[in-house]
Amino acid sequence: xxxFRFQNPTALYYGKGLIEEHLASETLKFGRKxxxxxxxxxxxxxGLYGKVLGLLVAAGVETFExxxxxxNPRLTTVRRGIEICRREGVELILAVGGGSVLDxxxxxxxxxxxxxxxxxxxxxxxxxxxxxxxxLGTVLTLAATGSEMNSGGVITNxxxxxxxxxxxxxxxxxxSFCDPENTFTVPRDQTVAGICDIMAHCFEQYFTxxxxxxxxxxxxxxxxxxxxxxxxxxxxxxxxxxAREAIMYAGTMALNGMIGMGVTGDWANxxxxxxxxxxxxxxxxxxxxxxxxxxxxxxxxVDPHRFASLGAQVFGVDPAGKDVGRLAAEAIARxxxxxxxxxxxxxxxxxxxxxxxxxxxxxxxxxxGDIGQFRKLGASxxxxxxxxxx
Amino acid sequence: xxxFRFQNPTALYYGKGLIEEHLASETLKFGRKxxxxxxxxxxxxxGLYGKVLGLLVAAGVETFExxxxxxNPRLTTVRRGIEICRREGVELILAVGGGSVLDxxxxxxxxxxxxxxxxxxxxxxxxxxxxxxxxLGTVLTLAATGSEMNSGGVITNxxxxxxxxxxxxxxxxxxSFCDPENTFTVPRDQTVAGICDIMAHCFEQYFTxxxxxxxxxxxxxxxxxxxxxxxxxxxxxxxxxxAREAIMYAGTMALNGMIGMGVTGDWANxxxxxxxxxxxxxxxxxxxxxxxxxxxxxxxxVDPHRFASLGAQVFGVDPAGKDVGRLAAEAIARxxxxxxxxxxxxxxxxxxxxxxxxxxxxxxxxxxGDIGQFRKLGASxxxxxxxxxx
Numbered sequence: 001x002x003x004f005r006f007q008n009p010t011a012l013y014y015g016k017g018l019i020e021e022h023l024a025s026e027t028l029k030f031g032r033k034x035x036x037x038x039x040x041x042x043x044x045x046x047g048l049y050g051k052v053l054g055l056l057v058a059a060g061v062e063t064f065e066x067x068x069x070x071x072n073p074r075l076t077t078v079r080r081g082i083e084i085c086r087r088e089g090v091e092l093i094l095a096v097g098g099g100s101v102l103d104x105x106x107x108x109x110x111x112x113x114x115x116x117x118x119x120x121x122x123x124x125x126x127x128x129x130x131x132x133x134x135x136l137g138t139v140l141t142l143a144a145t146g147s148e149m150n151s152g153g154v155i156t157n158x159x160x161x162x163x164x165x166x167x168x169x170x171x172x173x174x175x176s177f178c179d180p181e182n183t184f185t186v187p188r189d190q191t192v193a194g195i196c197d198i199m200a201h202c203f204e205q206y207f208t209x210x211x212x213x214x215x216x217x218x219x220x221x222x223x224x225x226x227x228x229x230x231x232x233x234x235x236x237x238x239x240x241x242x243a244r245e246a247i248m249y250a251g252t253m254a255l256n257g258m259i260g261m262g263v264t265g266d267w268a269n270x271x272x273x274x275x276x277x278x279x280x281x282x283x284x285x286x287x288x289x290x291x292x293x294x295x296x297x298x299x300x301x302v303d304p305h306r307f308a309s310l311g312a313q314v315f316g317v318d319p320a321g322k323d324v325g326r327l328a329a330e331a332i333a334r335x336x337x338x339x340x341x342x343x344x345x346x347x348x349x350x351x352x353x354x355x356x357x358x359x360x361x362x363x364x365x366x367x368x369g370d371i372g373q374f375r376k377l378g379a380s381x382x383x384x385x386x387x388x389x390x
Numbered sequence: 391x392x393x394f395r396f397q398n399p400t401a402l403y404y405g406k407g408l409i410e411e412h413l414a415s416e417t418l419k420f421g422r423k424x425x426x427x428x429x430x431x432x433x434x435x436x437g438l439y440g441k442v443l444g445l446l447v448a449a450g451v452e453t454f455e456x457x458x459x460x461x462n463p464r465l466t467t468v469r470r471g472i473e474i475c476r477r478e479g480v481e482l483i484l485a486v487g488g489g490s491v492l493d494x495x496x497x498x499x500x501x502x503x504x505x506x507x508x509x510x511x512x513x514x515x516x517x518x519x520x521x522x523x524x525x526l527g528t529v530l531t532l533a534a535t536g537s538e539m540n541s542g543g544v545i546t547n548x549x550x551x552x553x554x555x556x557x558x559x560x561x562x563x564x565x566s567f568c569d570p571e572n573t574f575t576v577p578r579d580q581t582v583a584g585i586c587d588i589m590a591h592c593f594e595q596y597f598t599x600x601x602x603x604x605x606x607x608x609x610x611x612x613x614x615x616x617x618x619x620x621x622x623x624x625x626x627x628x629x630x631x632x633a634r635e636a637i638m639y640a641g642t643m644a645l646n647g648m649i650g651m652g653v654t655g656d657w658a659n660x661x662x663x664x665x666x667x668x669x670x671x672x673x674x675x676x677x678x679x680x681x682x683x684x685x686x687x688x689x690x691x692v693d694p695h696r697f698a699s700l701g702a703q704v705f706g707v708d709p710a711g712k713d714v715g716r717l718a719a720e721a722i723a724r725x726x727x728x729x730x731x732x733x734x735x736x737x738x739x740x741x742x743x744x745x746x747x748x749x750x751x752x753x754x755x756x757x758x759g760d761i762g763q764f765r766k767l768g769a770s771x772x773x774x775x776x777x778x779x780x
Contacts, residue, residue, distance in 0.1 A: 001635065003405025005412070008398070014652060015393025022395070212632040215616040215639055222608030229604060242602040245391065249605055249651075258648050261639075262404060 001213045001262030008257055010149045011175040014249065019139060019177045023052065024059035026175045030135040031091025033062050035084055037105045039069045039097045043141060046185045052096055052139060064088050066108070069097065072156045072163060072277050072284070073104035075119055081108035082118060085134060092174075095138045098190075099145025099197075102138050103153030106171040109133040113170075122155055122166040130168035138176040142186055143234075143248040144194030144285060146201060146255025148176035156278055163278035165270075178252065180245040184238050188343070191238065193285030195231045195247060196344050199224060199335075200288035201254040205265045207299070207306060207374040219259040221313040226250045228314060228338055235342045268372030269295050272382055275361045282351045289344035290351075294389045296332045299375040304328035310335075348389050358386045391603045391652030398647055400539045401565040404639065409529060409567050413442065414449035416565045420525040421481025425474055427456045427495045429487045433531060436575045442486055442529060454478050456498070459487065462546045462553060462667050462674070463494035465509055471498035472508060475524060482564075485528045488580075489535025489587075492528050493543030496561040499523040503560075512545055512556040520558035528566040532576055533624075533638040534584030534675060536591060536645025538566035546668055553668035555660075568642065570635040574628050578733070581628065583675030585621045585637060586734050589614060589725075590678035591644040595655045597689070597696060597764040609649040611703040616640045618704060618728055625732045658762030659685050662772055665751045672741045679734035680741075684779045686722045689765040694718035700725075738779050748776045 013022060027034060034056060043049040056063055066081045084090065085108060095105035111118030113132040120128035140148045147153055152167035183191070206220045227250050233243035253259060272295075273287035300307050304324045311317035311331030315338075319327055340346060348354075362383035370376040377385075403412060417424060424446060433439040446453055456471045474480065475498060485495035501508030503522040510518035530538045537543055542557035573581070596610045617640050623633035643649060662685075663677035690697050694714045701707035701721030705728075709717055730736060738744075752773035760766040767775075 001404065001639070003403075003408055005401060005403050005408070007401040011395060011397040012651075013393075013395050014391065018393055018395070212635065214619060214636050215612060215643060218612030218615050219609060219643075222605060222612045225608050226605040245602065246604050249391070253605065253609075261402075 001216065002210055002264060004262040006257060006261050008149065008172060010172050010256075012149055012252065013175065013177045016179055016181060019051065019179060020055065023139070023177060024055050024061070026137060027056060027061060027092060027094065028059060030137075030174065032060060033064070033089055033091045035064045035066060035081065035088075035090040035093045035108070037066045037069060037081060037093060037095045037097070037101055037108065039067070039101050041067070042185065043096055046141075046182070048096065048139070048141065048182055052094070064090060069101045069104045071100050072281055073100045073107075075155055075157045078104055078107040078111060078118055078155060081105070082111040085112040090134060093134050093136045095136065096141065098140070098142030098194075099147045102140070102145070102147035102173075103155065105136055105138070106133075106147070106151075106153040106167065107155050109136045109171055110166075110168055119157060121168070122164040123162070125166055130170055133168065133170035135174045136171065138173045139182070140176060140178045140248070141182045142190060142194050143183055143244070143251040144197040146198075146251055148173060148178060149252050149256035154274065154284075161278045163274040165274075178248055180241055180248050183244050183248060186238070188235060188238070190283070191235050192342050192344050193283040193289075194251065195227060195234070195285070195342055196289035196339060197285035198227055198247070198251045198254045199338075200269060200285070200292060202259075203292055204267050204270060205260040205263055206310065207266045208263045209373050210262065210264045213263050216260060216263050217309070218313075221310075223250050223254050223259060224310075224314045231338070231342050264373050266372050266374040268374075268377050271371045272365050272385065275365045276348075276353070279357060279361060280351060280353055282353075286345045286351070289339045290346060290348055290389050291385065293332055293336045293339070294385050296335065297388070298381070298385050300328045300332065302375045307331045348386070353390075355387065355390060359383055362386060391606065392600055392654060394652040396647060396651050398539065398562060400562050400646075402539055402642065403565065403567045406569055406571060409441065409569060410445065413529070413567060414445050414451070416527060417446060417451060417482060417484065418449060420527075420564065422450060423452050423454070423479055423481045425454045425456060425471065425478075425480045425483045425498070427459060427471060427483060427485045427487070427491055427498065429457070429459045429461075429491050431457070432575065433486055436531075436572070438486065438529070438531065438572055442484070454480060459491045459494045461490050462671055463490045463497075465545055465547045468494055468497040468501060468508055468545060471495070472501040475502040480524060482525045482527060485526065486531065488530070488532030488584075489537045492530070492535070492537035492563075493545065495526055495528070496523075496537070496541075496543040496557065497545050499526045499561055500556075500558055509547060511558070512554040513552070515556055520560055523558060523560035525564045526561065528563045529572070530566060530568045530638070531572045532580060532584050533573055533634070533641040534587040536588075536641055538563060538568060539642050539646035544664065544674075551668045553664040555664075568638055570631055570638050573634050573638060576628070578625060578628070579673070581625050582732050582734050583673040583679075584641065585617060585624070585675070585732055586679035586729060587675035588617055588637070588641045588644045589728075590659060590675070590682060592617075592649075593682055594657050594660060595650040595653055596700065597656045598653045599763050600652065600654045603653050606650060606653050607699070608703075611700075613640050613644050613649060614700075614704045621728070621732050654763050656762050656764040658767050661761045662755050662775065665755045666738075666743070669747060669751060670741060670743055676735045676741070679729045680736060680738055680779050681775065683722055683726045683729070684775050686725065687778070688771070688775050690718045690722065692765045697721045738776070743780075745777065745780060749773055752776060
């Protein structure tokens with residue numbers, strides 16, 4: 001494995017009733033002026049907004065609000081949040097929602113403290129560094145991004161059509177509350193996209209060039225196996241507590257750093273998908289579900305044994321009498337089948353994306369250099385993958 | 391799963407060269423007066439002592455020493471350490487060694503701050519609570535206890551022949567350095583005992599009564615599978631870096647809380663083993679290797695499916711055509727085989743333990759009440775297990 005330093009300071013709360021019991025006391029550790037960040041109003045319909053606000057008000061907290069955070073959260077929204085924080089002297093940001101809301105809140109937390117323009121931190125991460133962040137707490141409503149227990153996030157600049165990731169050691173949430181019941185009302189297609197995102201986070205780490213990481217690979221297999229075993233139930237029975245909990249917890253573990261210590265991730269699919277989302281505003285998880293099987297076909301010869309392991313360990317493919325090439329192909333077929341079984345999109349045309357823009361998008365994806373680590377991809381590779389996904 | 395709060399603040403360093411690069415700077419975050427805690431001198435023979443001391447001295451650190459920490463660390467040694475810390479105004483304790491050294495250092499860290507007698511924190515954890523702790527850093531030399539990334543530890547009171555666990559939110563190491571090369575010189579029997587301890591930590595959590603913990607079980611299987619795949623190589627080829635690294639990392643992950651969130655552990659075998667170690671001063675891991683298969687035979691009917699899963703997922707037992715009872719028996723046989731394959735002790739008589747003391751030890755094991763969670767065990771149950779292990 002690579003030499004590494006790991007530290008994840010987030011206090012993670014899982015289960016029913018913990019928000020009622022601990023949200024106010026966790027909040028008061030950081031101050032009495034709180035910016036509530038949330039999305040399009042689903043938390044008002046579900047009653048979560050009322051519950052959270054009631055607890056904060058009862059604890060004597062003064063709240064400010066930033067609502068309407070978009071599914072691919074926009075830089076303009078981040079800027080509005082920063083302005084509120086600076087003007088009102090906000091002491092804690094409380095993000096209530098899914099990964100987009102949390103990512104937006106992280107950008108606001110860094111951007112409020114940073115003296116330059118917040119977009120620098122995403123566009124020029126080599127030169128511009130976060131110098132601190134407002135404390136951040138989260139109440140999660142969607143199993144997907146793992147943003148509740150990591151320091152990263154993704155922001156879209158709609159003017160330049162760029163979707164870029166960023167983060168800092170300061171943007172780990174101080175606390176995160178994950179109650180599976182808060183995911184019961186998530187619409188079916190968002191549940192599906194979330195599940196695809198969780199699988200994608202595992203794939204990005206599983207297809208690593210780093211040698212000698214046996215435990216890490218087995219930990220990733222454990223997360224993927226859990227998603228495959230319980231994903232369908234979470235989609236078909238939205239109020240199946242155990243299934244929702246298994247998926248929510250898988251989402252946290254897939255990207256809180258614990259399964260990937262000392263592992264160089266690939267992340268080419270995320271880079272390609274960000275171009276699609278920045279151009280067409282499609283759901284991140286849906287884009288990943290489309291791209292990954294095609295990427296797998298394109299790169300599988302780099303290490304077919306890794307794919308064979310995926311098939312055997314995650315999907316229970318019986319290896320008896322099959323050569324490694326066939327096992328790799330079978331594993332990729334099982335990935336496709338799983339995504340199809342939960343109703344994930346399978347082709348770019350499912351989002352009305354045609355061939356015209358693809359050469360430009362491929363060029364855009366590699367504008368900072370070749371992408372991927374398992375196999376390095378240039379513009380022509382990306383274009384081939386995008387075309388096969390049409 | 392159980393509702394839970396999880397937070398593990400330890401900064402974990404893994405790999406070659408990180409001690410040289412970061413030990414001094416991590417130390418200086420906490421102060422310039424450091425108590426070095428270590429064992430019987432093996433770190434002097436290996437050169438690690440000289441390296442660590444050299445780095446600290448070059449950084450202007452004033453060091454004090456507590457050496458000779460025993461394999462089952464004793465309360466008398468803890469008291470000596472507390473006295474040094476109080477007298478000298480120590481600002482950081484740096485434990486260099488295996489789990490015993492680290493556990494001793496945790497007790498000193500808590501005991502220095504606690505106004506009462508440190509043994510209270512182990513003997514009466516319900517009433518006596520740690521009120522703080524000196525900061526603690528560690529340099530690990532033995533893959534076993536996971537103490538490098540958790541808040542617990544075990545201390546033996548030789549006067550009363552009691553071996554008890556304790557801990558506090560304050561005793562997570564601030565930082566831990568794990569370089570697999572520092573385990574190359576560990577004697578074979580200690581390597582074996584460490585591997586048994588790691589497997590035991592997984593068993594204690596795997597045999598849980600908590601329902602709906604699919605991901606946690608898969609994560610535990612991942613750790614166990616890694617130990618089974620690489621344990622033999624680590625024993626037979628002490629300088630096999632990849633094998634030593636896999637085992638060391640498995641030891642950390644087995645008991646840093648990450649694989650067991652929301653899971654009620656069993657821990658009956660640890661309680662029984664502590665009585666054996668307190669009476670006969672035998673290696674903890676060796677005692678566990680002896681006890682666990684007998685405990686498994688005794689309790690397997692509680693949930694034979696759990697045992698069947700262990701066999702299939704960890705040992706690759708083919709379930710075709712076998713009923714669950716046979717699969718459970720086969721899993722236990724595979725556990726025995728694995729322990730035998732690395733040369734672990736298999737019978738109490740391997741440590742010259744005979745039947746005479748067993749009734750008294752069984753009574754002692756349950757003196758705070760029945761033990762275990764997967765199946766509750768009273769004195770007669772414990773006695774039956776101990777007798778079968780003779």
